[in-house]
Amino acid sequence: MSGSDEGEASGRSPNTMTPEQCRAGRALIDWSAGDLAAKVGLGEAMVRDFEGRRSDPSSGQVEALRSALSTAGVIFTDDGSAGVRLGRRGGDEGTRLDSLTTENDR
Template sequence: MAGSDEGGQSGAAGVPMSPAQSRGARGLLEWSEADLAGKVGLDAQFVRDFEGGHRDPPSGQVEALRSALMAAGAIFTEGDAAGVRLDPQGGGGEGTRADALTTENDR
């Protein structure tokens, strides 16, 4: 359910965060929709709509959500078993890669 904003998808290797991964990461971190939205300056309804599959947001906004979750310790896995887990070190994930920066996620 990735949107697009400047001709490309965001995330590691061009793979966007899925709504299920967002819900899972929030659950692991014990964050509400409002907690995640507040970290990136969005409305809780935006997170609710994205995670419910009711919205196709620009990839920069999804990347902002993903970056906030990663900074708190969420690690996203891809491939056949896409998912999310917590970093045992408790945070400081990879953040946004330089080749994935756009005007929307340049924060």
């Protein structure tokens, strides 16, 4: 189950996510279903229903969830079986405004 409007014959394309990957990705970054839902502007019930295989959301909704998890550092794998792992979290946010000086202004 990776979205009701998936067009690929196999049912999965490289940009889809299984309910299990969603749940495991959230666990890796310590997000609740509500945290993930809030990041993408969807309802918490939609996330819970997707992860519990009680609904089949559109591929756009699944991709929005996947994108939010990816941005937070979750890496989706498919090396024989679909999975997730944690990559770099947070990334470089740059120099904070109160730390700017003429030396680091370059």
